[in-house]
Amino acid sequence: MILFGNTDTLLESVEGQILPRIWTQGNTKCVVCKPNNELLIALFYENSMDAKENYFYAKELDSLLKDIIKYVQSGITYNWDSDKKENELS
Secondary structure, eight states: OTTTSSHHHHHHHHTTSOSSEEEEETTEEEEEEEEETTEEEEEEEEOOOOHHHHHHHHHHHHHHHHHHHHHHHTTOEEETTTTEEESOOO
């Protein structure tokens, strides 16, 4: 956010870009994903992966976030205690 000042400027900077977008500073990484038109997510993590490994890791994170968002928006809930989905069609 320091570079962009606010979320609107960050959103404008990734508009039309291939996502996810990765920024690095030393071992700290920031992956910006946009799972849908209403959401922009910035994930921060630390590791020492090379550029190729970080790229594929960011793609995996982006895919997982999109799946989670779809799952949440579908209305299906998950009962962690029983390891079964609720509201699931039989």
